[in-house]
Amino acid sequence: MEKTRIKDLAFAELEKLIVSLGEKKFRARQIYQWLYVHNVRTFGEMKNLSKSMREKLHEFCELNLLTHENTKISPDGATKKFLLRLHDGYHIESVLMHSQHGRTLCVSTQVGCPVNCRFCATGLMGLHRNLTAGEIIEQVLLVENLAGENVTNIVVMGMGEPFLNYDNLMQALDILTDDDGKNMARRHIVVSTSGILPQIERFITENRRYRLAISLNAPTDRQRQQIMPLNRKWPLQKLLAAARKYTESNRNRITFEYVLLRGINDSVDDAQKLRTLLQGIDCKLNLIPFNTIYSIYQRPEKEAIMAFYSVFEGVRFPVTIRWSKGADIDAACGQLVTREGGKPVVQ
Numbered sequence: 001m002e003k004t005r006i007k008d009l010a011f012a013e014l015e016k017l018i019v020s021l022g023e024k025k026f027r028a029r030q031i032y033q034w035l036y037v038h039n040v041r042t043f044g045e046m047k048n049l050s051k052s053m054r055e056k057l058h059e060f061c062e063l064n065l066l067t068h069e070n071t072k073i074s075p076d077g078a079t080k081k082f083l084l085r086l087h088d089g090y091h092i093e094s095v096l097m098h099s100q101h102g103r104t105l106c107v108s109t110q111v112g113c114p115v116n117c118r119f120c121a122t123g124l125m126g127l128h129r130n131l132t133a134g135e136i137i138e139q140v141l142l143v144e145n146l147a148g149e150n151v152t153n154i155v156v157m158g159m160g161e162p163f164l165n166y167d168n169l170m171q172a173l174d175i176l177t178d179d180d181g182k183n184m185a186r187r188h189i190v191v192s193t194s195g196i197l198p199q200i201e202r203f204i205t206e207n208r209r210y211r212l213a214i215s216l217n218a219p220t221d222r223q224r225q226q227i228m229p230l231n232r233k234w235p236l237q238k239l240l241a242a243a244r245k246y247t248e249s250n251r252n253r254i255t256f257e258y259v260l261l262r263g264i265n266d267s268v269d270d271a272q273k274l275r276t277l278l279q280g281i282d283c284k285l286n287l288i289p290f291n292t293i294y295s296i297y298q299r300p301e302k303e304a305i306m307a308f309y310s311v312f313e314g315v316r317f318p319v320t321i322r323w324s325k326g327a328d329i330d331a332a333c334g335q336l337v338t339r340e341g342g343k344p345v346v347q
């Protein structure tokens with residue numbers, strides 16, 4: 001009989017499971033705390049449960065969903081990339097970055113990605129499968145165990161398009177922010193999407209209190225379509241209208257990400273168009289010089305990056321250049337598992 005993967009369960013499902021095992025309902029709360037507050041890796045450590053109950057859990061439930069394969073550390077020690085193995089042999093990665101804002105973990109939501117952004121190595125893999133809620137949560141828990149420190153912020157920007165795995169992602173984030181669970185702050189969690197409009201609207205309607213980022217990457221539909229085919233379906237004006245709605249209804253600033261690609265979207269003219277496009281939106285703009293690896297695209301010269309940046313002088317919103325953390329260990333966006341052993345995915 002297949003074991004129940006306990007971290008894939010929402011709390012109400014965990015209660016049902018515990019009752020079905022012939023135990024009192026309140027035991028579910030104790031188990032939940034062992035999982036998400038104490039972050040144990042074995043049922044044997046759940047000391048306030050009877051021995052027979054721990055044995056039952058061991059017999060019927062799977063506790064750990066990910067196995068650590070290796071860690072790469074950047075020369076300055078600030079970025080660590082963890083290669084993690086799923087039960088079916090696929091690999092994903094999570095990247096831990098230290099900064100003045102704390103310890104931020106970049107988590108994956110899918111094995112591969114179907115969105116096919118032209119500049120992205122993960123996009124080249126296509127989609128293999130969605131991660132389950134437990135596999136998303138366990139990236140945080142396992143990295144905390146491996147690194148020996150708490151994760152303070154999460155950015156959902158690793159492999160995959162988060163909004164194409166919406167339900168599992170929301171279940172995972174709800175558990176990570178639950179007062180009775182890990183109790184992370186919602187405002188310390190950023191979900192980054194390539195622009196899946198119906199799910200952005202759902203996110204707004206459901207009044208999810210996580211922060212939202214949209215990967216914009218071009219100031220016109222023509223340019224965006226070239227590098228992000230999904231723009232044909234959900235063009236810029238619709239996306240920006242949704243972005244405005246988010247800032248108004250959630251009273252949160254939205255982040256726009258813009259990967260700078262040489263000769264594609266990095267001219268001063270592009271910067272001026274982008275500046276006009278973002279006018280009046282309560283936003284923050286992150287410029288991300290492309291990290292050239294195995295790609296037909298190139299990073300712009302530093303002078304071109306600075307010229308682009310200087311167009312935003314005097315704007316009312318913050319603009320930062322995100323010199324990709326961890327580029328030296330292939331930990332930049334879309335450059336994760338695809339490099340491992342030169343193979344896209346290991347089965």
Ligand code: SF4
Nearest residue numbers: 113116117120123160
């Ligand atoms: S950039 Fe994001 S959405 Fe686009 S293909 Fe890569 S992982 Fe998918």
